[in-house]
Structures are given as structure tokens and as C-alpha cells.
Amino acid sequence: MAVEAVAAGDILVIALPLHDPKGHEQEGVRPAVVVGVPQGPVRYPVVIVVPLTTTSGPWVKQNPDLYQPLPPGAGGIPRASIALIDQVRAIDVRRVKAYLGTLEEKTFEPIRTSLLKLFEKKPSHDQG
Numbered sequence: 001m002a003v004e005a006v007a008a009g010d011i012l013v014i015a016l017p018l019h020d021p022k023g024h025e026q027e028g029v030r031p032a033v034v035v036g037v038p039q040g041p042v043r044y045p046v047v048i049v050v051p052l053t054t055t056s057g058p059w060v061k062q063n064p065d066l067y068q069p070l071p072p073g074a075g076g077i078p079r080a081s082i083a084l085i086d087q088v089r090a091i092d093v094r095r096v097k098a099y100l101g102t103l104e105e106k107t108f109e110p111i112r113t114s115l116l117k118l119f120e121k122k123p124s125h126d127q128g
Helices: 058-062 105-121
Strands: 012-018 028-036 045-055 067-070 081-084 089-090 095-104
Touching: 012 045, 028 105, 058 067, 058 089
Parallel strands: none
Antiparallel strands: 012 028, 012 095, 028 045, 045 081, 045 089, 067 081
């Protein structure tokens, strides 16, 4: 897939590598939301994605800024899923297996807002 054809809000099926040692990062073939596409000359063609999972738990409601639910059918996903904002990563476009669809702006906006919160600078806690 050409990186020029990808846009924020697209849902792609991607292949994430296995990790050694095992951790809690997402692995394997799964859908992901594109949250950024680097512009201009780049070293390698990559897209910035947030992987999706169908596994839910109390952590979704406990921290909605990190775990955004998506309904079935949103952007072409077949099952209700959760966007794992805390797993944002860059992937080589060669890891893209398929395009599923595009999220509506009202569905993508909470993901964008959560990412901005994740990367915002927090005030320092000087004890002086």
C-alpha cells in the first residue's frame, strides 16, 4: 500500500512482530487506526497507528483517555473493539495487509483527543 493513499482515521489490517522477551505489546495480524502519516521526505515509509483489540475489561471504563471503544462496523471492523492509545507506534508500510475502511470524524475525534492528552507536557512538580 502506498503511504500517500493512507490517511488519519483509516482502519488497516497490519502485521505486528512478535516480541522477545514477551511483554504486553500487541502482536500478530490485527486491525489498527492510522493516527498519523509523516509528510515530506522521510527515511522510510511508515504510518503511525493505534492497534485495536477485541478484549475488554474494567480498564476500559477506568481510563477512557487510553482505551477508546469502537462499535462493530466502524471503519469496517467486524467486531466491537478498543483502540489502545497507550500502544501507539510507527509501522513500516510493508506491514500493512489490507484496508478495511475509514472512521467517521465523530468516531475518530476521541482517539485524536486522547493522543493529544497522552503527549501533552505536564507541569513539573518542583519541591523547592
